Amino acid sequence: MRNKRIIERNIIMTPPAEDENIFRSIGVEPIINCRGTFTIIGGSIERPEVLTAMKAASKHFVQYDELAEGVGKRLAEITGAEWGLIPAGCAAGLKHVTAACVTGGNPEKLIRIPDLTGLDKTQVIIPRSSRNTYDHAVRNIGIEIIMIDTPEELERAINPRTAMIYLNSGGASATGQPLSLEAIAAIAKPHKIPILVDAAAENLTIPPVHLERGADVVAYSGGKALCGPQGAGLVLGDKAILMSAWQASSPHHGPNRDNKISREEIMGMLAAVEAWTTRDHDGEWQTWLAYLGLITQQVSQIEGISTQVVEPTGTSNVAPTLEISWDPLALHITGEEVAENFARNAPRIAIGGRSAEGKTSIHVTPSQMQPGEAEIVAERIHAFLSETRSPKPVEMAAAAADIDGHWELTVEYFTSSSEHRLFLQQEGNWVQGMHQSDFSNQQINGTVEGSQVKLQSVAQHTADGVPFLFSGEINQDEMAGSIHLGEYLTARFTARRAHYNTVHRSVEIPGGPPLAT
Known part of the structure; x- marks a missing residue:
C-alpha cells in the first residue's frame, strides 16, 4: 500500500471569497499597482x-x-x-x-x-x-x-x-x-x-x-x-x-x-x-485620466505641491502618468523615499520616484488600477505628504573607522561563494574606489557613518548589469553585512583588510638597450 502524507486540516488553504485577496491567505500582502505592466508585480489585469x-x-x-x-x-x-x-x-x-x-x-x-x-x-x-x-x-x-x-x-x-x-x-x-x-x-x-x-x-x-x-x-x-x-x-x-x-x-x-x-x-x-479589436480604448483612457484627476484634486491641496499629467505619444507603454513634484528642502523628503515607504507599508502602493536638481517627484501610472483604488492612493499620498517633517541633519555622524586600502571580500550567495576585492579611498564620510567582482572591475562609492558602511557599484555586461548595494558594519580590520542585488535578491559578505609586508628595494634604470635577453 502506498504511503500517504497526512496533511493537517488547519494548513490546507480554504478558497477565499471572490472579494477577498487570495495572496493574504499565504501571508503575502498585495500591492496597488500604480507603476504599469511590470512583470515583477504581475503585469496587467487580464480581460x-x-x-x-x-x-x-x-x-x-x-x-x-x-x-x-x-x-x-x-x-x-x-x-x-x-x-x-x-x-x-x-x-x-x-x-x-x-x-x-x-x-x-x-x-x-x-x-x-x-x-x-x-x-x-x-x-x-x-x-x-x-x-x-x-x-x-x-x-x-x-x-x-x-x-x-x-x-x-x-x-x-x-x-x-x-x-x-x-x-x-x-x-x-x-x-x-x-x-x-x-x-x-x-x-x-x-x-x-x-x-x-x-x-x-x-x-x-x-x-x-x-x-x-x-x-x-x-x-x-x-x-x-x-x-x-x-x-x-x-x-x-x-x-x-x-x-x-x-x-x-x-x-x-x-x-x-x-x-x-x-x-x-x-x-x-x-x-x-x-x-x-473591440475594446473601448478611448473610454479606457478617460477612465485613467479620471483616476489621475481624483488624485490630483486631493494632493493639490498640499502647499508646495505641483502636478502635471504627461501623455505619451509613442506606441510603447502607452498610458498617461501623473507627476507629483515638490522641493525636497521644503517637505524634507524625496520621491524615492516616498516610493520606498509606499512599497513596504500597507496599504502597499507601487509608484515611481525620482529626483533632479532642486526637484523631486513621484509618478502614478493608472493603466492597471482597479475601481476604488484611486481613492485609496489619493488619501495615502495626501496624508503622507501632509506630515510635518524636520529638516534632515546636514552633518553626517563622524566615521568611526578609516576603510582606506585593499579589502578581500567573501560573498555568500544561496549555494556558492565568490572572492571579490575592494580598493577604497576615504575622505571623511565619503568613500570611492574600485570593486573587482567575478568578471569585471567597476567604480564603487559610498559612505561611512559611525561604524555603518554603505557602498554601491554595478557589474556591467553589455546592456545588462548586476547592482551591488553593500550595507555592513566595520570592526577594526573586518567588515560584514548584506548585499542587495536588485532583482537578483540578496547575498551576505565578510571582508578583511589586506596587509602587505613592506619591501624597500631601489630601482635601477638601464643606461641603454640590454646586452642579453
Missing part, C-alpha cells in the same frame, strides 16, 4: 474575455499542433499578418524565432542547439542601440552576436552565416533614424536576411506597423498592453518562419521545450487579441 476563454479551454483536451494551426490562422485573420504564434511570453517568442532562423525548420539542427558546430547560420546582427537585458532570449540559442553602429557596418557584417537581425522597437530604430527599421530592411532584404522586432510593451497595431515597415516578424508581450495571460506572448509575421518557430517550441522536444504554454493560456491570449 474578462481572457478569463472566460481560459476557463472554457480548461474543460477540454486538444492536439497541440492542430491548436497552433487553428490559432495561427485566426490571428492572421484578426491582425492582417500572414501568420501568428502564441508562445510562453515575448522572450520565449524571441528565442523560438531565433532558433527558427538558425535551423530553417530542420529538426536535426534543432536538437543540437545550443551547440551550433556544423550549422551554417550561427550569427545574429544587433545594432548596439538595440542591445538590452532581454536579448538573453536570442543568445540562449548559442549564436554569436555581431554588433553594428552604422548602415555601412551592417552591409559589411552580413555574410552567409547571418541567421537574422534583431531590433528593439523605437528609439534608434524609429523611422528617420540612420538605423531605422526601414533603412535596415533596405539593406537586409536583398540578402534575404529576416528581421525580428521586439515590441514587447507596445500597443498592437492592425495591421502590425513593424511588418509594414519591413520586419519579417514582430513579438509582443501578452501580459502588458494586450491584457492577456501574463505567461503568454504574441508573435506575428512570416508564416514559414513562425512554423519553424512552432516546431522549435514546446510541446516539441528540443532546446525550447522548457518554454511550455498551456492550452488555457493559448486560448486566453487569442481572446485578448480578439478583445483588442
